[in-house]
Amino acid sequence: MQSEAKVLIVEDDAVMLRGLKDNFEYQGYQVTTAANGEKGLELALSLKPDLIILDLMMPGMNGYEVCQSIREAGLEMPILMLTAKSQESDIVMGLKLGADDYVTKPFGIRELLARAETMLRRTRKQKQTEHTFGDCKLLVESRQFFRSGEEVELSPKEFKLLEFFLEHQDRALSRDWILNQVWGHDVYVTDRTVDRFVTTLRNKIEPNPKEPQFLRTVREVGYKFTCK
Numbered sequence: 001m002q003s004e005a006k007v008l009i010v011e012d013d014a015v016m017l018r019g020l021k022d023n024f025e026y027q028g029y030q031v032t033t034a035a036n037g038e039k040g041l042e043l044a045l046s047l048k049p050d051l052i053i054l055d056l057m058m059p060g061m062n063g064y065e066v067c068q069s070i071r072e073a074g075l076e077m078p079i080l081m082l083t084a085k086s087q088e089s090d091i092v093m094g095l096k097l098g099a100d101d102y103v104t105k106p107f108g109i110r111e112l113l114a115r116a117e118t119m120l121r122r123t124r125k126q127k128q129t130e131h132t133f134g135d136c137k138l139l140v141e142s143r144q145f146f147r148s149g150e151e152v153e154l155s156p157k158e159f160k161l162l163e164f165f166l167e168h169q170d171r172a173l174s175r176d177w178i179l180n181q182v183w184g185h186d187v188y189v190t191d192r193t194v195d196r197f198v199t200t201l202r203n204k205i206e207p208n209p210k211e212p213q214f215l216r217t218v219r220e221v222g223y224k225f226t227c228k
Helices: 014-026 037-047 063-072 088-096 109-126 156-167 175-183 191-205
Strands: 006-010 030-034 051-055 079-083 101-104 130-133 136-139 144-147 215-218 222-225
Touching: 006 014, 006 037, 014 030, 014 109, 030 037, 037 051, 037 063, 051 063, 051 109, 063 079, 063 088, 079 088, 079 109, 088 101, 101 109, 130 156, 136 156, 144 191, 156 175, 156 191, 156 222, 175 191, 175 222, 191 215, 191 222
Parallel strands: 006 030, 006 051, 051 079, 079 101
Antiparallel strands: 130 136, 136 144, 215 222
């Protein structure tokens, strides 16, 4: 069984729609269906599923139009096209409008499920762990920090310290615990080391470092990070 990713299937053939729904649900996916392009677009915009299986040749709003509208709305979930056409120009058009992959009818359900899982796995790997506060944003995987849209350089230890505070928001953290968690038990540093790094970090993240809004001192304990 796969993780319960949300899948939207847009297909006007009732028999195929039911078969696809059953197979994806059997694999553990949360499945929503739409029998036409208009409803499919509505569900895509409101539910923001993890993956969309989209038939191209539908009456009314076709799959090309649905795909284009989804991308114009700024949604980036993977879209897998289903098409009865095998002409290269039709496939290229769908890909240019923002689809990520295609399967030509008739197709094997195992192939479709495998392609779907590959796309979802790729998307999961690409997702960033993101922390935001005030006008600041920390991107964990790419090791980047932004303030007011501009990238600000943090030293490796500053980055690790800020990440640690963000993961333990609204908790009073002792200097000893911060030292052990960020610097490690085998490195000889003192409480003053934490204080110095907190000072440099405040200069980079606080609107007014002399009156900290986020990284606050807790008397006789240490520090507490809060976004409130």
